Amino acid sequence: MFYIIFILKIFLFYFLPIFSIFLKSSKNILSISNLIQVLWIIYAGFLSYIPFYYYYNQNEVNIQHLIPSYFLIIILFLFLILPFIYFILMKFIFSRARIYLKVIGIIFLIISSSFIFGIEIYNHSKRVVLENICYTNHNSSAEQLECCLKAEYIWNEGFSFLNETPSNCNKFMSWND
Amino acid sequence: MKYFYTILFFLFLPFFAFASDYKLEKVISNLNKPWGMSFIDDDNILVTQKSGNILKINLNTKSILKLEHNLAVTDPHWQAGMLDILYSDGYIYVSYTEDRGGEKTSTSIAKGELVDNKIINFNNIFQSEPPVENQLHWGSRLVIKDKLLYASVGERALGSVAQDPSNHIGKIIRIKTDGSSPEDNPFVNNPSWLPEVYQIGLRNPQGMALNSNDGGVYITNHGPKGGDFFGKVVAGSNYGWMDVAWGGVDYDGSIIGDGSAWKEGLLKPIYRWIPSIAVSNLIFYKGNQFPELKNNIVLTSLKAKKLIKLDFIDGKASNETVLIKGMGRFRDVEQNEIGQIFVIIDDDESGIWELKYN
Numbered sequence: 001m002f003y004i005i006f007i008l009k010i011f012l013f014y015f016l017p018i019f020s021i022f023l024k025s026s027k028n029i030l031s032i033s034n035l036i037q038v039l040w041i042i043y044a045g046f047l048s049y050i051p052f053y054y055y056y057n058q059n060e061v062n063i064q065h066l067i068p069s070y071f072l073i074i075i076l077f078l079f080l081i082l083p084f085i086y087f088i089l090m091k092f093i094f095s096r097a098r099i100y101l102k103v104i105g106i107i108f109l110i111i112s113s114s115f116i117f118g119i120e121i122y123n124h125s126k127r128v129v130l131e132n133i134c135y136t137n138h139n140s141s142a143e144q145l146e147c148c149l150k151a152e153y154i155w156n157e158g159f160s161f162l163n164e165t166p167s168n169c170n171k172f173m174s175w176n177d
Numbered sequence: 178m179k180y181f182y183t184i185l186f187f188l189f190l191p192f193f194a195f196a197s198d199y200k201l202e203k204v205i206s207n208l209n210k211p212w213g214m215s216f217i218d219d220d221n222i223l224v225t226q227k228s229g230n231i232l233k234i235n236l237n238t239k240s241i242l243k244l245e246h247n248l249a250v251t252d253p254h255w256q257a258g259m260l261d262i263l264y265s266d267g268y269i270y271v272s273y274t275e276d277r278g279g280e281k282t283s284t285s286i287a288k289g290e291l292v293d294n295k296i297i298n299f300n301n302i303f304q305s306e307p308p309v310e311n312q313l314h315w316g317s318r319l320v321i322k323d324k325l326l327y328a329s330v331g332e333r334a335l336g337s338v339a340q341d342p343s344n345h346i347g348k349i350i351r352i353k354t355d356g357s358s359p360e361d362n363p364f365v366n367n368p369s370w371l372p373e374v375y376q377i378g379l380r381n382p383q384g385m386a387l388n389s390n391d392g393g394v395y396i397t398n399h400g401p402k403g404g405d406f407f408g409k410v411v412a413g414s415n416y417g418w419m420d421v422a423w424g425g426v427d428y429d430g431s432i433i434g435d436g437s438a439w440k441e442g443l444l445k446p447i448y449r450w451i452p453s454i455a456v457s458n459l460i461f462y463k464g465n466q467f468p469e470l471k472n473n474i475v476l477t478s479l480k481a482k483k484l485i486k487l488d489f490i491d492g493k494a495s496n497e498t499v500l501i502k503g504m505g506r507f508r509d510v511e512q513n514e515i516g517q518i519f520v521i522i523d524d525d526e527s528g529i530w531e532l533k534y535n
Contacts, residue, residue, distance in 0.1 A: 155425075155437065
């Protein structure tokens, strides 16, 4: 399932801007072409920011301790503002410049997507090992297995949650008793 | 009927006591990143600042006196700087990150005599070996029991080195107050072990306290992502870092070792926090001002920003209760002889605060 969603994400990430290249530019601001590009910008921004946020949050790594605080703004600029500028330029620049911009845009997409999807694959590879512990050690009932698979912390003798523990899972979390 | 109400009153008295809310009152403000404190008497306290300063503060008059010294404390970068302090019988002991040259540093301990607000003969009595090139995981808490100094040394982010007894990294060390090794240290006659080593297999023990009831020395230890714990210092024992991670995983999500929290032959933690709360220093409260805390543990947490009570009965910890939450990163907690409890918060609101009833 992870890989189906993953491939779908990559497909959308590349398909929409490439598709928009072949669409005829319309002067109508409410055209389908413009709508697709706006949706893509939102999607790209969402998709690119979330892995960073998710990765550092889930790993309890305080991003501000690793990088200067202004780097968060750079990340936002790279993954949200820049595509937006790209889109604006696309609409108002003459055809030859537009071709160069589209090439630059595609290169930018390849670079940014390698970060975005690289982190996602990396996280998934780490997660599979933990989930195997659930299938091996915490499968005495379907309920316990389900709790374990939802947990953020999994070890041979137990599991735990980062935030709210589902009420039905408390009974499986007695490592301090 | 009168007896009924009397019985009812005493039955519910403990609940009223526990229902009491606590608050913190600021005693000293604008301290720049304080780290450790130790009482000289009920009013005067010694405080370290990561920047390298040692301060003598009168909690009544609020006067702050900077005590001069010439220790080679590294710049206060990341977790480095002047760390814990302990006052005992006229002497000051400090743990600090020492510049050992060539960008290498170590957890070191210096001792000096406090005479007329001056520290005299302030020299190292211990340097952890080997010095290392990073700014992480120093441990550094100090406790004196039976005229022997117990100190925690972090594993300097070197992981399995904590299992190697030929270094001080990731260990509890036990030395005489002149720096020499006691003859009854567990491995003093084993040439492959450093004589100061008392316990091995720790990651970053940032809390240490003596329990005067059972005479035991207890620590808190930072696990990785999950696996913070409270446990006992036991001669010659091994907590297992980095073969086990006490329920935590590595920051990149990897399992540590085979994913076990504990293995045969290792010492078990008494109480664990998963997720981690970044557990810091602790006390076993022995005063009378807060009867419900007496003989129990009060401990601090950095990341979770909590002051926590743990019941401690027959060597077991339970019933975690949050006394204060959300005021900042609680670094240190200490008590004086009249039972007042003071904490260090080292956030923007850096300072010393006193615990009170609401």
